[in-house]
Structure formats: C-alpha cells, structure tokens
Amino acid sequence: MQSVSEEIKIRPIFNTQGVCVINSVLYTGYECTLFGTNSQNEIVEQLELESEIVKIFPVYDKVLISTITGKVYVYNPAERNNKLQCVFTNSVIKSIDLDGEAIVLGTADGSVILSDVQGYGETFNKKMDGMITLVKFISLSSIKRRYNSKNKLVAVGDAMGTVTLFNTTGEVVYREKNCHSGQIMFIGELGNKILSCGMDALLIEHSLESEMTIRNISENIDETIGACSLVGDRLFMCSKDLVITLSADLKIVAKKRLNIPDINGFDVFGECCVITTDEHDIVLASVVQDTLVVDKVLIGDNDEITDLLVMENMVVVGTNSRYIRTICKSDIERQNENGLIRNKAFSGELVKSNNEECVLSMCGSNKVFYTGSKDGIISKFEVVTGNIRDSVRAVKSVSAEAPITAMCLYQDLLITGTEYGIINGWKIGDTLELVFTASASSSEITGIVVNNKKIHCTSKTKEIIVVNLNGGMDSSISGHKKGMWSISEHCQMLLTGSSDKTARLWKGDINSTLQHNTSVVKTLLTERAITATSDGVLRVWNTTTYKELGAIRITEIKDERIWAIKRYAGTEYIVSAGPSIVIIKDSSWEVEKMKEQMQKEEYIAKQHAIIFMKKGEYVSAAVEYYKLNLERDLKDALKRITGEMDISPLMSVVLLDSYKFVKRVSKWARSPYLFTITQRILQTAIENRIEISAKEADDLSKTLLRTAELFNAAY
Structure with a gap:
C-alpha cells in the first residue's frame, strides 16, 4: 500500500477549436491530445498526436483532426487501435462540409478544396484572397435550375468578408466582395434564402439575380457576432453570452443570456447544441420553444486554478477568470461500470459577480462563501439547495480597491489581505462593514489564519505578522530565512511554507523544520502536515516525529503550479495542479498501523525463535528466522541442525x-x-x-x- 496515492484526476479537455459528438462521445482537442468524454464525464479515449491540434471536425462516424504543422488526420473510434490516417499535408483546415461522398474544405491559407471523403482525389482546389472561415454545400433547387446544375453548389466565406459560390467543377457562379466588414461567421441556406452573417452583425440575403438584401441587427446585440448556426428552421446568433433566435422569415423570436464567457462556437449534432466559449468552456444545450436551455457545462481548460473551496455538497474553483466554477461532489465521486473513478472531465456551474478580473482567493462555511478578485472586489455567494443538486448565486459585493490575495473567516469577521500588505477586517451582516485596517507588511499578503484569537498572516517577507482582532499590531514571529508563500492552522499549531526550501511547524514558541529541495508554495495542516513545492510534489509529514511519510508528483509539466490544497473528506485532499484538479488519498495512517502490526508480529516471532533455540528445536527456530529475513540468526540455527532432525517444516517454507x-x-x-x-x-x-x-x-x-x-x- 502506498502512503500517498492519486484517486481521481479532473483534467482539462479543450483549448483548441471545434468539437464533435459521435455515438454520444464528445471529442475535443487539448494541446496535442484528442479526448473522448462520455455522458458521465469519464474520459474514455485519449490519443496523443505529434503536434498541437488546431481544430477537429466530424466526418460522419470519424474525427478529422487538423494540426498546427499542416498535417490532417482521420481517426476512426470504431477501430479502437489508436491509429491515425494522414489524409492531407501542408493544410490547416478551418472549415468543412459534407455531402454524401463529397467533402469540401476551407484552409487557413485561403484554399477551397473539393474532394472525396475517402481521399481518392481532388475535384478542384481554388485559392481565395483571405483565410477561409466557412464552407457550405448549397442545394436550393432554384439555383440548380438557373445554372443547369444537377449537383450542389459550394458557398465560401472568408476573413475578408467576401462570399463566393462555386459549382462542383470549380467555376465561380457568384461573388460578393467585402460584403461584410469582418470575417464570415455563418453561410448557408434557410428556407429558400442563401444567408451570410459576419462579425459586423450584418445578416445578408444573397440573390443571384438581384441586389443582396442587408439586415443590420447590431442594435439587438452587445458588440460583434461570435457564432451563428442553424437548428432546424431557426437561426441562432450569438454575441458575447447573448443568444438571439431568428425565424425562417428572419424575425427575432427569442433572446436569452446564458451567463457564460463570450461565445465563439456553435455546432449542432442531432438534437444536441454544443457551444464553446473564449475561456474554453463547452456548453451542451437543447432547444425548447425557440430558446436554448443549458443541459450541462464542461470546463474545457481552467488555464490555472488559483484557489479551491470545499463546501458540503460541492467544490468551488477559482481560476484565471472572472467566473468561478462549481462542481458537485456527486459528479466527482461517480464511479464507472468497473467501479473506477479516475480520469474525468470537469462539469459544473459558471457563476460571476461584479468583479471584472480573476478570483485570487476564497473562504467560507456552510451555505455562504466569499471571493476576492484581482480588481479588489469582495463578493458574497450563497449556496441554494436544489432537488437534484445545489446551485450558487451572487448576493452582494464590495470594493477593497486592491487585489485580494488572501482571505479568512472567523466568527462574524471576514479578514482579507491585499497585494500591498494591507489587512482589512469586515463585519459580516446584511452588508460587509469595514471595521479595521492594518498595514501588516510591505509586500503581498500570502496567507491569513486565526490562531489563539489572534490574526496570523504571512507575506513575501521573512516574518509571521500577528494582528489582534481589533486591527492592532501585536507582534512578529521570526524563523524563516526568505519570504513565505503559505500559512495554515490546526489545533493551535501553525504550518508555514517558504522560499527558503523549508516548511516550519510552530507549536507555541517552538518551531520544527521540514526540509525540502525547493520552495514550499502551499501548506495544509490537519492531523498531518501537507506541503507542496514549486516542482509539483506533494508531501505528507508526521506532526509528532516530523518525518516524511509519503510523496507524490501531481503536476505534469514544469510550469504548472500547486496553488491550492484543501481537505476534501477524511484523509482525502483536493489539490490544484496547474489547470487540473487531483484528489489525493493519504493512507499513511493505515501504513503506519501495518508497520506497527508487522513490528509486533516480528517481535513475537523472534521471541518464539529464541525460545526454540533454548529448547534445542533448531529447525523450528530456523523457520521463524527465515520468515523474518534475519540472516545471521538463521545461519546460527542452520549450523546446529543435525542429521537426525526432520527438516520438512523448514522445506515447506523455503x-x-x-x-x-x-x-x-x-x-x-x-x-x-x-x-x-x-x-x-x-x-x-x-x-x-x-x-x-x-x-x-x-x-x-x-x-x-x-x-x-x-x-x-x-x-
């Protein structure tokens, strides 16, 4: 049994472009990895590529993967052999569309390629003026009669705002140059109309026999259009987090804000709408009476987790975003059919308050918690109990006019620390009332705890600063040789971590050093001392003997940092590892008990062997010494065994x-x-x-x- 082990890893699955759903599995790209995630948020497929993924597309029951090096691969999930087929080189694909065995592709270098799905050859390859943003097969019967064509036409939109129609031999049958002032976000057919929509919020109906019709919907949106897609006979246009629904006659029939980061992608797979955001969140939604209803949010890339907070039924996650993310414990702990709960994606709720910048610190208890942001906003949130799962709502906020780098809750007092070394005390009531301000340090406050009814805070200086509950400066405690990154408290003991490569356990006036090989960036004090270092290693220490009981590396790359360690439940700890969340199991108690039991059994066995030696029962003594691996004593017993002694008991063991x-x-x-x-x-x-x-x-x-x-x- 390992003293420290990884139980569950919740990892990022999306930071590229494009997603697809095949047989209820969501395929996404993250760095150089293709992930397949099922409806229970289990990562069921994981395929490493040689280079970074740019975008992925569905090709019927296969996945088309475009990479930054220009190689384009096809992956067939049904084969399950993780083999990739390279179908194109020197092409960064930005858009595709399918029609039977035909596939049209638009590339970053402005090429439009009509080919066979099986890759047997190109029908045409045309060069445009700008990057291709969208390609689409058009099947309007009136157009085919007009151009005497039995085949569909190919509509193309580029980054220059130009719309072009090709027939299947590559001839241009229509072109409207720069009809949009930005890149084309949608091109396709709705009813008997060919429509294009650009970032400029212009919706243009293209006619091959008359002037185009322009509809300006900018007054109905926030800024620009981030995504646009057809769902049945409804056109959905997205601007920031606003979704507008247009009918077949282009009238606005619904508007809804989704309270998510800015939308940059909208794809439809059967009845499932998949929306992606600028912060790489994936929103799974369905259409109910012309309005999008969010079914689930998958957190694609947390970027870097800044803090974690464990509540009764959920975990609150702070990241490099103005939004906090919440995840239900039941989702974390849900087992698969094999009884395993290891590699998972992160699904949760997105919640924002009045802060515009990212959350740096959090604290709370029961049904209320507080966050502090980089732009100095302190926000109060309440957990609302639901029939199926709890949700979170922002209640109120107050500005501290400085980045909130540390927080602590003590009775009816909220204590915050800022980047400028200021400690503020806020009385908790209907509003947060500032009751004291103390200039505790000349540098950033990195941690705050209350111990023995006094505030103890660490900063990037060498001393622990002690402040009384009225804001008066009390004293300072020396010990570390460099600045401190963290402080934690348990049963009137303190644990600090420092850049001097040590953690110190403080018991009254006495402190004991826990030596590390690099800076200690985070600590947690329970019945054990938990430390994390800048190289991504988490260690567990005995608080009585000061011995290291176990260690585990939880970060995968050098730049990832551990900024949060919290007790999850019992001897389980939840830890941030760059953009990932890891549940760590501390089995050191069981290991210590096993060692104690083994030592007890070994002592008893050794005493039995000594008694056997005294009685002249050398074979029985040899058996015990052999089991105990006591070579010297074993040899002493063996050389005393005579020819008439039965050695079968010894042989049965050896x-x-x-x-x-x-x-x-x-x-x-x-x-x-x-x-x-x-x-x-x-x-x-x-x-x-x-x-x-x-x-x-x-x-x-x-x-x-x-x-x-x-x-x-x-x-």
Whole structure:
C-alpha cells in the first residue's frame, strides 16, 4: 500500500477549436491530445498526436483532426487501435462540409478544396484572397435550375468578408466582395434564402439575380457576432453570452443570456447544441420553444486554478477568470461500470459577480462563501439547495480597491489581505462593514489564519505578522530565512511554507523544520502536515516525529503550479495542479498501523525463535528466522541442525518462493559451516522437483565444489 496515492484526476479537455459528438462521445482537442468524454464525464479515449491540434471536425462516424504543422488526420473510434490516417499535408483546415461522398474544405491559407471523403482525389482546389472561415454545400433547387446544375453548389466565406459560390467543377457562379466588414461567421441556406452573417452583425440575403438584401441587427446585440448556426428552421446568433433566435422569415423570436464567457462556437449534432466559449468552456444545450436551455457545462481548460473551496455538497474553483466554477461532489465521486473513478472531465456551474478580473482567493462555511478578485472586489455567494443538486448565486459585493490575495473567516469577521500588505477586517451582516485596517507588511499578503484569537498572516517577507482582532499590531514571529508563500492552522499549531526550501511547524514558541529541495508554495495542516513545492510534489509529514511519510508528483509539466490544497473528506485532499484538479488519498495512517502490526508480529516471532533455540528445536527456530529475513540468526540455527532432525517444516517454507530460495542457498553454499545442511536442503528440493534454471544449477554446483575443496583442505 502506498502512503500517498492519486484517486481521481479532473483534467482539462479543450483549448483548441471545434468539437464533435459521435455515438454520444464528445471529442475535443487539448494541446496535442484528442479526448473522448462520455455522458458521465469519464474520459474514455485519449490519443496523443505529434503536434498541437488546431481544430477537429466530424466526418460522419470519424474525427478529422487538423494540426498546427499542416498535417490532417482521420481517426476512426470504431477501430479502437489508436491509429491515425494522414489524409492531407501542408493544410490547416478551418472549415468543412459534407455531402454524401463529397467533402469540401476551407484552409487557413485561403484554399477551397473539393474532394472525396475517402481521399481518392481532388475535384478542384481554388485559392481565395483571405483565410477561409466557412464552407457550405448549397442545394436550393432554384439555383440548380438557373445554372443547369444537377449537383450542389459550394458557398465560401472568408476573413475578408467576401462570399463566393462555386459549382462542383470549380467555376465561380457568384461573388460578393467585402460584403461584410469582418470575417464570415455563418453561410448557408434557410428556407429558400442563401444567408451570410459576419462579425459586423450584418445578416445578408444573397440573390443571384438581384441586389443582396442587408439586415443590420447590431442594435439587438452587445458588440460583434461570435457564432451563428442553424437548428432546424431557426437561426441562432450569438454575441458575447447573448443568444438571439431568428425565424425562417428572419424575425427575432427569442433572446436569452446564458451567463457564460463570450461565445465563439456553435455546432449542432442531432438534437444536441454544443457551444464553446473564449475561456474554453463547452456548453451542451437543447432547444425548447425557440430558446436554448443549458443541459450541462464542461470546463474545457481552467488555464490555472488559483484557489479551491470545499463546501458540503460541492467544490468551488477559482481560476484565471472572472467566473468561478462549481462542481458537485456527486459528479466527482461517480464511479464507472468497473467501479473506477479516475480520469474525468470537469462539469459544473459558471457563476460571476461584479468583479471584472480573476478570483485570487476564497473562504467560507456552510451555505455562504466569499471571493476576492484581482480588481479588489469582495463578493458574497450563497449556496441554494436544489432537488437534484445545489446551485450558487451572487448576493452582494464590495470594493477593497486592491487585489485580494488572501482571505479568512472567523466568527462574524471576514479578514482579507491585499497585494500591498494591507489587512482589512469586515463585519459580516446584511452588508460587509469595514471595521479595521492594518498595514501588516510591505509586500503581498500570502496567507491569513486565526490562531489563539489572534490574526496570523504571512507575506513575501521573512516574518509571521500577528494582528489582534481589533486591527492592532501585536507582534512578529521570526524563523524563516526568505519570504513565505503559505500559512495554515490546526489545533493551535501553525504550518508555514517558504522560499527558503523549508516548511516550519510552530507549536507555541517552538518551531520544527521540514526540509525540502525547493520552495514550499502551499501548506495544509490537519492531523498531518501537507506541503507542496514549486516542482509539483506533494508531501505528507508526521506532526509528532516530523518525518516524511509519503510523496507524490501531481503536476505534469514544469510550469504548472500547486496553488491550492484543501481537505476534501477524511484523509482525502483536493489539490490544484496547474489547470487540473487531483484528489489525493493519504493512507499513511493505515501504513503506519501495518508497520506497527508487522513490528509486533516480528517481535513475537523472534521471541518464539529464541525460545526454540533454548529448547534445542533448531529447525523450528530456523523457520521463524527465515520468515523474518534475519540472516545471521538463521545461519546460527542452520549450523546446529543435525542429521537426525526432520527438516520438512523448514522445506515447506523455503520452497514457497523459488527465487528467494536460490538466492539464500547460494549464500549458504559458500560457508563450510553450512555445507552439510545446504547439501541436505538442496537434495530435498531436487526431490520436490523445484524449478531452478540451468545457469542457477551450474552456479550452485560450482559454489558447492569450491566449498567442498575448502572443507577438505581444512579437515
């Protein structure tokens, strides 16, 4: 049993472009990895590529993967052999569309390629003026009659705002240059209309026989259009977190804010709408009466987790975002059909307050918690109990006019620390009332706890600053040689972590040093001392003996940092590892008990062996010493065994492990004092047909021969 082990890892799955759903599995790209996530948030597929993924697309039941090096691969989930087929080179794909066996692709260098899905050859390859943002097959019967074409046309939108129609031989049948002032976000057919929509919020109806019709919907949106898609006969347009629904006659029939980061993608897979955001969140939604209803939010990339807070039924996650993310404990702990709960994606709720910048610190208890942001906003949140799961709502906020880097809750007092070394005390009531301000340090406050009814805070200086509950400066405690990153408290003890490569455990005026090999960036004090270092290693220490009980590396790359460690439940801890969340199991208590039990059993067995030796029962003594691996005592017992003694009890033990037996006998064979008993043991082993390799048998034979020569020379 390991003293410290990883139980669950909740990791990022999306920071590229494009997603697809095949057989209820959501495929996403993160760095150089293709992930497949099922409806229970389990990562069921994970495929490493040679280079970074740019965008992925669905090609019926396969996944098309475009990479930054220009190689384009096809992955078939049904084959389950993790083999990739390279179908294009020197092409960064930005958009595709399918029509039977035909596929049209638009690339970053402005190429439009019409090809066969099987990759047997190109029908045409045309170059445009700008990067292709969208390609789409058009099937309007009126257009096909007009151009005497039995095949569909190909509509193309580029980053220059130009819309072009090709027939399937590559001839241009229509072009409207720069009809949009920005890149094309949508092109397709709605009813009997060919429509395009750009970032400029212009919705243009294109006609091949008359002037185009322009509809300006900018007055209905926030700024620009981030995504646009058709769901049945409804057109959905997204601006920031606003979703507008247009009917087939282009009238606005619904508006809804989703309270998520700015939308940059909208894809439809059957009845499932998949929305992606600028912060790489993935929103799974469905359409109910022309309005989007959010079913689930998957957190694609947390960027870097700044703090964690464990509540009764949920975990609150602060990241490099103005939004906090919440995740239900039931989702974290849900097991798969094999009883495992290891590799998961993070689904949760997105909640924001009045802060515009990211959350740096959090604290709370029961159903209320507080966050402090980089722009100095302190926000109060309440947990609302639901029938299925709890949710979170922002209640109120107040400005401290400085980045809030540390927080602590003590009775009816909220204590905050800022980047400028200021400690503020806020009385908790209907509003937060500032009751004291103390200039505790000349540098950033990195941690705050209350111990013995006094505020203890750490900063990037060497001393622990002590402030009374009225805001008066009390004292300072020295010990560290460099600035401190963290402080935690438990049962009137303190644990601090510092850049001087030590953690210190403070018990009154006495402190004990826990030595590390690099800076200690985070600490947690429970019945154990938990420390995390800048190289991504988490360690567990005994708070009485100050001995390290176990260690585990939880970060995958050098730049990832551990900024949060909290007790999850019992001897489980939840830890941030860059953008990932890891549940760590501390089994050191069980390991220590096992060691104590083993030591007790070994002591009893040794006492039995001593008694056997005194009684002259040397075979029984040898059995106990063999089990205890006490070589010296074992040899003493073996050399006292005489020919008339029955060695079968010893043989029944030594023959259980042939590898250990050969290793031990090889040592005994070198001793003239054990020559006779060794021969006897070997003879019995051979009679029992023990498996010994030819080389081992040859080595044993030579060793016995040399020992016999020494024996004969001596006697």
